[in-house]
Amino acid sequence: MSRPISFAHAGAVWRRNAAMYARTWMYNLLPNFFEPVLYLVAIGIGVGAYVAEMAGMSYAEFLAPGLVCVAAMNGASFEVTYNIFVRLTFDKAYDAMLTTPIGPDEVLIGEVMWAVTRASIYGLSFFIVLIFFGLAPLPHALLAIVAIPLAGLLFASIGVAFTVRVPTIDVFAFYFTLFLTPLFLFSDVFFPLQERLSGIWLWVAEALPLLHPVRIARHAFRGEASPILLWDFAYILGLSAALLLSTRGAVRRRLMS
Amino acid sequence: MIVRLCGVTKRFGERVAVDELDLEIAPGICFGLLGPNGAGKTTTLRMIYGATEPTGGRVEVFGIDIAANPRAVRARLGVTLQDNVMIDPLDPVENLKVFGRYHLLREPELGRRIEYLVDFLELGSHAGVPVRNLSGGFKRRLAIAMSLMNDPELLILDEPTTGLDPAVRLALWAKIRDLRAAGKTVLLTTHYMDEAQRLCDRVAVMAGGRILADGHPEELIARHLARQAIEVDCNGDGERRIRAVLPPETRHLRAGGRLILYVDDASAVTPQLDGAAVDDGCGRTIRPTNLEDLFLHLTGASLEGGA
Ligand SMILES: Nc1ncnc2c1ncn2[C@@H]1O[C@H](COP(=O)(O)OP(=O)(O)OP(=O)(O)O)[C@@H](O)[C@H]1O
Ligand SMILES: [Mg+2]
Numbered sequence: 146m147s148r149p150i151s152f153a154h155a156g157a158v159w160r161r162n163a164a165m166y167a168r169t170w171m172y173n174l175l176p177n178f179f180e181p182v183l184y185l186v187a188i189g190i191g192v193g194a195y196v197a198e199m200a201g202m203s204y205a206e207f208l209a210p211g212l213v214c215v216a217a218m219n220g221a222s223f224e225v226t227y228n229i230f231v232r233l234t235f236d237k238a239y240d241a242m243l244t245t246p247i248g249p250d251e252v253l254i255g256e257v258m259w260a261v262t263r264a265s266i267y268g269l270s271f272f273i274v275l276i277f278f279g280l281a282p283l284p285h286a287l288l289a290i291v292a293i294p295l296a297g298l299l300f301a302s303i304g305v306a307f308t309v310r311v312p313t314i315d316v317f318a319f320y321f322t323l324f325l326t327p328l329f330l331f332s333d334v335f336f337p338l339q340e341r342l343s344g345i346w347l348w349v350a351e352a353l354p355l356l357h358p359v360r361i362a363r364h365a366f367r368g369e370a371s372p373i374l375l376w377d378f379a380y381i382l383g384l385s386a387a388l389l390l391s392t393r394g395a396v397r398r399r400l401m402s
Numbered sequence: 403m404i405v406r407l408c409g410v411t412k413r414f415g416e417r418v419a420v421d422e423l424d425l426e427i428a429p430g431i432c433f434g435l436l437g438p439n440g441a442g443k444t445t446t447l448r449m450i451y452g453a454t455e456p457t458g459g460r461v462e463v464f465g466i467d468i469a470a471n472p473r474a475v476r477a478r479l480g481v482t483l484q485d486n487v488m489i490d491p492l493d494p495v496e497n498l499k500v501f502g503r504y505h506l507l508r509e510p511e512l513g514r515r516i517e518y519l520v521d522f523l524e525l526g527s528h529a530g531v532p533v534r535n536l537s538g539g540f541k542r543r544l545a546i547a548m549s550l551m552n553d554p555e556l557l558i559l560d561e562p563t564t565g566l567d568p569a570v571r572l573a574l575w576a577k578i579r580d581l582r583a584a585g586k587t588v589l590l591t592t593h594y595m596d597e598a599q600r601l602c603d604r605v606a607v608m609a610g611g612r613i614l615a616d617g618h619p620e621e622l623i624a625r626h627l628a629r630q631a632i633e634v635d636c637n638g639d640g641e642r643r644i645r646a647v648l649p650p651e652t653r654h655l656r657a658g659g660r661l662i663l664y665v666d667d668a669s670a671v672t673p674q675l676d677g678a679a680v681d682d683g684c685g686r687t688i689r690p691t692n693l694e695d696l697f698l699h700l701t702g703a704s705l706e707g708g709a
Contacts, residue, residue, distance in 0.1 A: 157503040168491045243453040244481035245504035246473040
């Protein structure tokens with residue numbers, strides 16, 4: 146359907162989730178916040194004590210910008226996989242929405258907006274932790290905040306495209322262990338990819354989604370700019386838009402079966 | 403017409419859930435859609451409010467083609483789903499707020515509307531209790547309140563009173579009558595024939611995705627069955643003896659150990675029944691034929707004879 150999307154109605158979908166988390170944040174939002182903090186402490190400060198330097202800085206400093214993006218990635222991913230699936234099949238929240246002027250497009254947009262919000266909550270709170278640890282060189286590191294909603298948008302788009310095509314909730318285990326975990330390990334977060342890969346592999350690595358927000362955050366932390374960042378922005382926005390457009394039909398079929 | 407379905411079909415793979423359905427609902431009435439489990443009632447409702455696309459045919463609501471403009475149609479109707487859908491950790495007022503925003507209601511109208519609905523459906527006593535701690539009857543009232551959030555012209559209720567105790571059912575019937583009296587059109591499904599008979603100006607009996615009969619409840623009963631029903635406890639042998647003494651075209655239905663006979667004048671056949679001597683006449687019940695008899699007559703597999 147080429148009917149124009151109603152952003153006001155998408156906003157109502159967003160408000161539904163916001164209202165729910167405003168009540169349950171202690172159990173639903175707080176636990177995931179600790180994850181990147183634990184990585185920072187255990188690996189950055191623990192393992193980092195045995196690493197003289199990485200890419201010209203302390204290991205904790207190297208780790209910091211990547212983990213900001215990981216926090217955002219996890220927040221968005223959790224929301225658009227398990228939580229959307231629960232709302233779809235167990236809570237039947239979308240059945241209720243479809244009795245109102247809200248349509249499948251508004252559900253998709255509202256859910257992605259909410260996932261970006263959740264990603265931003267995690268990314269920003271972790272960023273604040275970094276400031277406390279003195280690991281975010283101010284003021285230029287503040288520019289890395291741009292990478293947070295971008296990582297959220299990217300992983301919301303990837304995850305939702307997966308979720309609407311998934312038959313059972315068990316399949317998400319594969320998504321997390323075979324897709325997100327390798328991304329987390331091999332996307333320039335823990336070691337400088339440029340120094341470990343060469344030739345064609347450097348080009349192949351450009352396909353990894355997490356690499357792009359990480360590179361944006363890393364440049365901001367270093368206070369540098371580079372033309373390659375334009376490619377990173379284009380990758381994130383382009384892939385997100387392409388995935389969302391191609392998921393529209395699947396969302397419609399899934400909600401209106 | 404508020405609702406008009408023309409040749410509407412819905413297939414799920416090979417299974418035909420709704421089969422070439424034609425249906426018209428006039429404004430201001432209470433219309434009951436009856437049918438056994440799996441008859442296609444919920445699927446029909448979903449196509450009416452545009453949550454499912456028909457495989458074939460045309461659905462118009464308020465004269466608008468639902469496929470062309472679902473948003474305009476859904477702004478003017480309200481739906482109570484078969485299962486209560488609400489946010490468990492939130493209380494009734496918070497749930498109503500979330501739902502009101504689906505219709506883009508804002509303060510102060512939002513608050514005013516909630517206040518009215520809390521009062522109308524008597525939700526005040528537990529307005530601040532998380533929904534997960536509420537009784538089934540309270541949740542059902544809240545579900546109906548949610549579907550009234552946008553002051554709809556057409557109210558669609560999918561099994562509004564299933565699983566509720568008699569007092570709650572009576573209270574809900576009164577509310578549904580109030581709404582109809584206020585000029586709203588009501589479309590409901592139910593498995594309770596007494597509910598349909600008391601509430602509905604028109605009913606349609608559906609099975610296998612088709613409408614088997616529709617009309618005013620009393621007219622429908624009169625059209626298909628005799629005026630009185632005689633229930634007799636008897637075994638197969640007793641049944642044979644009774645049928646031997648009654649006119650062969652007499653309709654009857656067996657429900658477990660009970661035989662139901664449909665006759666226009668029960669007193670006229672009492673002597674024959676006494677003569678058949680299958681019972682002492684004490685366990686015999688004579689009552690007016692009701693919608694349940696019609697329903698069983700139209701959809702029941704165990705009905706034999708006559709038809
Ligand atoms: N999404 C679906 N996918 C596949 N089959 C479906 C789907 N929804 C309904 N059906 C099938 O369509 C038929 C009609 O179902 P429907 O829910 O409309 O019946 P109903 O009259 O509402 O029944 P009940 O009284 O049990 O609520 C059933 O055979 C059901 O299994
Ligand atoms: Mg149903």
